[in-house]
Amino acid sequence: MDFVYLLLLVLLVGATSAFLRLCARLEPRQ
Amino acid sequence: MTVNGCLQLGLYLAVLLLLVKPLGGYMAAVFSDESNRVTRVGAPVERMLYRVAGISPDEEMTWTRYAWAMLIFNVLGLFVVYALLRLQAWLPLNPQKMENVAPDLAMNTAISFATNTNWQGYSGESTLSYLTQMLGLTVQNFLSAATGIAVLTAVIRGFVRRSSTTIGNFWVDLTRSTLYILLPLSFVLAIALVWQGVPQNFSEYKSVPLVEQTTAAKTVKDADGKDVTTSTPVTEQSLPLGPAASQIAIKQLGTNGGGYYGANSAYPYENPTPLSDFLESLSILLIPAALCYTFGKMVGDTRQGWALLAAMLVIFVPLLLACTAAEQAGNPALSGLGVDQTASAVQAGGNMEGKETRFGIVGSARWATATTAASNGSVDSMHDSFTPLGGLVPIWLIQLGEVIFGGVGSGLYGMLAFAVVAVFIAGLMVGRTPEYLGKKIEAYEMKMASLVVLIPCAMVVVGTAVVISAPQGLALLTTNSGVHGFSEVLYNLSSASNNNGSAFGGMNPNTPFINTLLGICMFFARFPLAIGMLAIAGSLAAKKHVPVSAGTLPTHTPLFVTLLAITVVIVGALTFLPALALGPIAEHLAMLGK
Numbered sequence: 001m002d003f004v005y006l007l008l009l010v011l012l013v014g015a016t017s018a019f020l021r022l023c024a025r026l027e028p029r030q
Numbered sequence: 031m032t033v034n035g036c037l038q039l040g041l042y043l044a045v046l047l048l049l050v051k052p053l054g055g056y057m058a059a060v061f062s063d064e065s066n067r068v069t070r071v072g073a074p075v076e077r078m079l080y081r082v083a084g085i086s087p088d089e090e091m092t093w094t095r096y097a098w099a100m101l102i103f104n105v106l107g108l109f110v111v112y113a114l115l116r117l118q119a120w121l122p123l124n125p126q127k128m129e130n131v132a133p134d135l136a137m138n139t140a141i142s143f144a145t146n147t148n149w150q151g152y153s154g155e156s157t158l159s160y161l162t163q164m165l166g167l168t169v170q171n172f173l174s175a176a177t178g179i180a181v182l183t184a185v186i187r188g189f190v191r192r193s194s195t196t197i198g199n200f201w202v203d204l205t206r207s208t209l210y211i212l213l214p215l216s217f218v219l220a221i222a223l224v225w226q227g228v229p230q231n232f233s234e235y236k237s238v239p240l241v242e243q244t245t246a247a248k249t250v251k252d253a254d255g256k257d258v259t260t261s262t263p264v265t266e267q268s269l270p271l272g273p274a275a276s277q278i279a280i281k282q283l284g285t286n287g288g289g290y291y292g293a294n295s296a297y298p299y300e301n302p303t304p305l306s307d308f309l310e311s312l313s314i315l316l317i318p319a320a321l322c323y324t325f326g327k328m329v330g331d332t333r334q335g336w337a338l339l340a341a342m343l344v345i346f347v348p349l350l351l352a353c354t355a356a357e358q359a360g361n362p363a364l365s366g367l368g369v370d371q372t373a374s375a376v377q378a379g380g381n382m383e384g385k386e387t388r389f390g391i392v393g394s395a396r397w398a399t400a401t402t403a404a405s406n407g408s409v410d411s412m413h414d415s416f417t418p419l420g421g422l423v424p425i426w427l428i429q430l431g432e433v434i435f436g437g438v439g440s441g442l443y444g445m446l447a448f449a450v451v452a453v454f455i456a457g458l459m460v461g462r463t464p465e466y467l468g469k470k471i472e473a474y475e476m477k478m479a480s481l482v483v484l485i486p487c488a489m490v491v492v493g494t495a496v497v498i499s500a501p502q503g504l505a506l507l508t509t510n511s512g513v514h515g516f517s518e519v520l521y522n523l524s525s526a527s528n529n530n531g532s533a534f535g536g537m538n539p540n541t542p543f544i545n546t547l548l549g550i551c552m553f554f555a556r557f558p559l560a561i562g563m564l565a566i567a568g569s570l571a572a573k574k575h576v577p578v579s580a581g582t583l584p585t586h587t588p589l590f591v592t593l594l595a596i597t598v599v600i601v602g603a604l605t606f607l608p609a610l611a612l613g614p615i616a617e618h619l620a621m622l623g624k
Binding site for chain 2: 006
C-alpha cells in the first residue's frame with residue numbers, strides 16, 4: 001500500500017510544480 | 031455574559047495588543063537587510079549553519095527560485111515524516127513499543143504537519159513513539175511555521191523593492207525565523223508550561239492505582255452468537271509521559287495545533303491550569319498579531335500594519351463576544367427542563383458540555399475563537415458540543431480563509447491577498463488603476479490574489495459535497511446525522527482546506543477515504559497559495575514605485591480598514607452562507623423550536 005500513497009504524494013507535488021510553472025509563464029514582462 | 035467574563039476577555043486582548051509592538055519590532059529587526067543588535071548576537075550560529083548547509087546567504091533569489099526552494103524543502107520534510115511514521119517500530123526512543131503507522135494515516139499525518147495544518151487522525155499517546163513526536167512532528171512544527179514567516183517576508187520585500195528581480199533568500203529567511211523567533215519564544219513558553227505541570231521527560235508511561243476504582247463494561251458474542259456484557263474492575267490508570275512541553279510550546283506559537291495527546295489542550299497534562307490556558311491561548315495569536323507591526327515597520331509606515339491589525343480585530347472581537355455569549359446563554363431546551371444554567375460562585379453556568387471545569391465558558395470560548403481565527407487548530411474544549419451559534423463562530427472563522435490573524439506568516443500574506451482585492455474593488459468604483467503601498471495592482475496580481483482567495487473555498491464546498499454524497503463519507507458519521515452531522519463534515523473539510531487542523535469531533539477521522547481526501551485538501555491549501563503570493567511578490571518587486579497622488583486610496587485609514595473587513599466578510603458570507611444554513615443555522619432554529 002505504500003506505493004499507492006507515495007504515488008499520490010508524487011502526483012500532488014507534480015500538480016503543484018505545474019502550477020508554479022504556469023504562474024511563471026503567465027507573469028508579464030516588466 | 032458575566033462581568034468576570036468581560037474582564038477575562040479584556041485582559042486577554044490587552045496583553046495581546048501590548049505585546050504586538052515589542053515583538054513586531056524585534057521581528058522586523060530579524061529580517062532587516064542591515065546588520066543590527068539582534069542579528070549580530072546570533073551571527074556566529076547563523077554563519078555556522080550556512081557553512082554546514084553550503085548556503086551563500088548573500089545570494090538573492092527570483093520569486094520562482096524562492097518558490098522552488100520552499101516547495102522542495104517542505105516536500106522533503108514531508109517524506110521524512112512519512113518514513114518515520116512507517117518505520118517507528120524499528121527505530122529508537124520507543125519505550126511503549128508503538129507499531130508502525132498505517133500508510134494512509136502516515137500520508138495524511140505527513141502532509142498535515144508539513145503544511146502547518148496538524149489535523150490528527152490518531153491519538154499521539156497511543157500511536158506515536160517519542161522519536162516520531164520529536165524528530166518528525168516537533169521539527170515540522172518549527173519548519174512549517176518558519177516557512178510561513180519566510181514567505182511573508184518575501185511578499186513584504188515585493189512591496190518594498192523597486193525595479194528588482196529578486197525577493198530575498200529562502201534559506202536565510204527560514205533560518206532566521208527559526209533561530210531568532212520560534213526557538214527562543216518556544217523555549218520560554220516550554221519552561222513556563224513545565225512550571226505549570228506539563229511533562230518533559232523520556233520516562234515510560236506510569237501505572238498508578240486509581241483513587242476511586244471503577245469497572246469497564248465490554249460486550250462480546252457468546253457461543254450462540256448472543257451479546258454478553260462482561261464487567262471488569264479497573265484499579266490502575268496509565269499516565270502517558272514524554273517530551274510534551276517542548277512540542278506544546280511550538281504547536282501554540284507556530285499556529286500548528288497538533289497536540290502531544292489525543293485530547294489536545296483539553297488534556298490535563300497538555301494544559302494543566304487556568305494560567306497555562308491563558309499563556310497557551312495568548313501564544314496562538316501572538317506572532318500573527320505582531321507580524322502586522324513587522325509588516326508596517328518593513329514597508330516604512332507602521333500605520334499600514336496597524337490598519338491590517340485593526341481589520342482583523344474588527345472581525346475577531348465581535349465573533350469572540352458572540353461565541354462567549356452563546357455558550358454562556360446555554361441551551362434553552364435544558365432551561366425548560368429546569369436545569370440551572372446561570373453563572374454563580376459555584377458553577378460556570380451556560381453550556382458546559384464538552385468543556386473543562388478548570389477553564390469554564392470564557393476560557394473555552396476564547397480558545398475556540400482564537401484557534402480558528404489563527405490557523406492553529408488546537409482545542410481546550412470539544413467544539414462539537416458547542417451550542418449551534420457558538421459552534422458557527424469557529425466554523426465561519428476558518429472559512430474566512432484563516433486571515434483573521436491566521437497562521438504565522440500565512441495569515442498575513444492571505445490578508446494581503448484580500449487587501450489587493452479590496453484596492454482593486456475600490457479602483458473599480460472610482461475608475462482608477464488600483465495601487466497598494468505605491469505599487470500598481472494589475473491583471474496578473476489580481477489573478478493570483480483571486481486564486482489565493484478562492485482555492486480554499488472551492489476545496490471546502492467540493493470536499494463537503496464529496497463526503498455527504500459518498501457512502502464511505504456518510505459512514506464516517508458514527509454519532510450524529512442530520513444537521514449536526516452535516517456541521518461536522520462542513521467543519522472538518524473547512525479545517526483541512528484552510529490548514530487549521532481542529533476537528534468538530536463526532537466524525538471518524540481515520541479511514542483510507544477521509545485520510546486521502548483531507549490529505550489532498552491540506553496539500554493544495556498550503557503550497558499553491560504560497561506560490562501565488564510569491565508570484566505577486568515577484569511581480570510587484572519588479573515594478574517602479576508610484577508616487578502618492580490625489581487619486582491614491584489611503585490604506586491606513588478607518589475607511590480602508592472597513593473596506594478590507596467587508597471584503598473578507600462578503601467573500602466568506604457569499605461562499606458559505608448556504609452551507610451554514612444547512613448546518614448550524616438550521617440546528618439553532620430547531621433548538622429554538624423545541
